[in-house]
Ligand code: ATP
């Protein structure tokens with residue numbers, strides 16, 4: 132992408148309305164713009180990050196055997212009346228009336244809709260278990276939208292739903308999704324800690340929140356640092372092995388982790404002093420096992436082996452895809468700007484032409500850019516070198532390839548690693564080998 136022809140409206144000044152680093156940086160780096168309270172437009176660079184996160188979420192959901200689908204944002208109120216949540220959900224739910232005076236809601240979550248779809252299409256116990264998911268915009272009319280995309284009103288969520296024939300099956304599905312979550316967060320370059328949680332308006336019996344530490348987090352959390360060291364990507368737990376999933380779950384449960392609502396001083400005291408981690412946390416995902424909470428009132432049953440009806444056991448599993456953009460920045464930035472983990476960076480490298488118009492600089496830049504045009508952001512603007520350096524650090528791409536007139540004439544460029552600040556002057560060939 133050529134910066135001279137792109138909508139990347141970087142800001143030098145800190146926008147007054149932004150209270151936390153990630154919000155400030157998302158505005159300053161031109162990733163998003165607010166269009167109404169708690170509602171954001173995703174500009175080209177921001178959308179690339181959102182898509183990169185979605186791709187990782189999708190790949191790991193598919194690997195875990197979940198099937199992608201897409202449910203609409205608008206739902207009929209009747210579905211919510213069937214489950215009893217139409218009145219219970221409260222003012223966070225956006226209620227709409229169409230021209231025929233029918234009540235609709237802009238979906239804050241999809242338990243009712245997926246249960247309705249399942250009851251229409253799944254008849255026999257032979258068709259279960261199944262897990263379905265989608266990545267779709269949600270609306271919750273939050274009382275206090277704040278911190279940018281971290282607590283918006285319209286936000287992108289991945290939500291999955293599992294259907295099993297019995298409790299043991301449902302717990303297995305729950306554990307499988309938990310393993311997928313740990314792998315997703317690790318691939319995103321963040322350490323999210325699973326913590327036993329209250330179930331809130333989704334309801335049910337068993338729930339975990341996935342929380343990352345950040346000073347601006349909304350709840351106090353406590354956990355054993357050993358949980359930061361576990362490597363779920365290299366572990367050999369197989370998604371289709373209930374024994375592996377039970378071992379994985381046991382491993383997680385070995386270590387203490389709790390939000391303030393569930394905090395247990397006596398157990399906390401048994402964690403070695405040096406391993407105690409305590410601070411503010413941001414929830415990036417939550418999973419629920421809630422049994423027949425929706426299948427029963429909504430009349431969803433399948434024919435069992437002898438024809439006897441079985442009411443499926445369900446769970447639901449959310450990840451805040453748009454919140455993650457902010458959460459990743461909270462966890463990875465410095466005074467100069469964002470430091471993107473490689474897995475979600477909008478581009479792998481920034482290519483800085485320090486003197487656009489200089490024949491040698493232009494030739495080297497076009498040559499380098501032409502080799503990986505999809506992976507580079509070429510700063511070919513007519514700007515001072517200082518402004519280009521500042522914007523490159525602000526945008527936070529993992530690598531910078533810096534092309535100045537003196538080096539270019541000798542076929543050399545400078546390569547800078549954004550995370551460490553480490554620099555090296557190299558031939559064009561060696562620079563490309565280092566970055567790609
Ligand atoms: P919170 O406690 O932060 O309000 P929640 O528990 O109500 O969130 P869930 O129903 O568990 O949210 O939704 C699943 C995920 O969706 C959350 O873990 C979070 O990452 C994301 N999410 C929820 N509300 C918002 C919001 N207002 N803005 C952005 N992301 C959100």
Ligand code: MG
Nearest residue numbers: 340414416417
């Ligand atoms: Mg939650």
